[in-house]
Amino acid sequence: MTNYQMPRGTQDILPNEIEKWHALEEYLQKFTTLYHYKEIRTPIFEHTEVFKRGNDSSDMVNKEMYTFMDNGARSLTLRPEGTAGVCRSFVENKLYGNPDLPVKLYYMGPMMRYERPQKGRQRIFNQFGVEVLGVKNPYLDVETIALGYSILSGLGLKDLVVQLNTLGDDESRNNYREALKKHFHGYLDELCVDCHRRYEQNPLRILDCKVDHDHPAMKSAPKISDYLNEESRDYFEKVKAGLDALEIPYTVEDRLVRGLDYYTHTVFEIVSVNEDMGAQATLLAGGRYDGLIEYFGGPEMSGIGWALGMERILLALEAENIEIAKDEGIDAYVLCLCKEAQLEAFKLTTMLRSHGFICDTDYQQRSFKAQFKSVERMKAKIAILVGEDELASHTLSLKKIDTQEQFKIPADEIITKMDELLEERF
DSSP states (O other): OOOSOOTOOOOOHHHHHHHHHHHEEEEEHHHHHHTHHHHHHOSSEEEGGOOOOOOOHHHHIIIIEEEETTTOEEEEEEOOSHHHHHHHHHTTGGGOOSSSSEEEEEEEEEEEEEOOOBTTTSSEEEEEEEEEEEEOOOOOHHHHHHHHHHHHHTTTOEEEEEEEOOOHHHHHHHHHHHHHHHHHGGGGGGSSSHHHHHHHGGGGGGGOOOTTTTSSHHHSSSGGGGGOOHHHHHHHHHHHHHHTTTTTOOOOOOOOOOOTOOOOEEEEEEEEGGGGGGOOOEEEEEEESHHHHHTTTTOSSSEEEEEEEEHHHHHHHHHTTOOOOOOOOOOOOEEOOOOGGGHHHHHHHHHHTTTTEEEEESSSSOOOHHHHHHHHHOSSSSEEOOHHHHHHHEEEEEEEEETTTEEEEEEHHHHHHHHHHHOOOO
């Protein structure tokens, strides 16, 4: 028997849930307007090399990408994250030539990763992200973090913690990698297979291991702060000073390295500490990246960005009992009281819509009682009745639901009466 069900790790967003998605999307776009970000839309799949760059050690690249060969024998990958595609577009379209740098961009849409599905983690998930490209300045790091924090706190979320760290510049990171290799060398036989690969490719990834995170070697591992050169240390101090100036609370987490190899200097996560969120408590995460623009053939420029998971934000709102969307109902429902009135009811509904009223009508030839149930379910503000008497007298009968007032008016005065009864509709 054919299995007509959605694939594992995917979801249907149904009509009774979509309003909160629309409300969240609109809210996010308003915030990015305040910070002068512009939207960018990149392809949902890219050439695999856009995501799989050199000796990348991240789980996303090595284990989670949906990669396929197209009919022209080209390797393509469904986008697992947004930053790489945005940077590719930034270079390909020469946006680095903009005289007013940095270029501030945001994106929104589905990403695909082959992961074990669980609460707050799907194989197709929706992200909203921002990228600030072309300028390296610690106060841009602060602005980017402040944007993310303001978005989440502005939604009413209170159980938030900003976790912050630095990975330093190339020199600092190389020194730290050598220290980590020396530290973990004697423990390799006790660590997972993936950590063996990470040890060779990028030992920082070992600190992000979900399998061995409780191993004693993790707790005794050296700290990046001990290997920062003066320039990296000064950069991080300015980031912290900026956050302090804006009174954004944060904690420095020495083990925070993020899951992608391209990060440099500032990395951060904003985490929900609400117990209902479970293991998937990271709401927003990102960091600075040097070298990614240059990798795509652009000039030596830096960038910083973050992404948030839409599904996780909605879960966090639910966990804290915050509603962002309320069904306001429709303006009017047109009840058809006889077969002869069907055409008139249909014409009236269409005409009301053309004047900007949200309305609906009955197409099932149901009883008056059944139609009035629809008035209640759709939360219609006004019920308009069209029957034999109304047809004969060229009138319409109206009932304002909240006050129970009833009116009988000439049919050609319906727009004026609707405007009067619904003064605050726009």
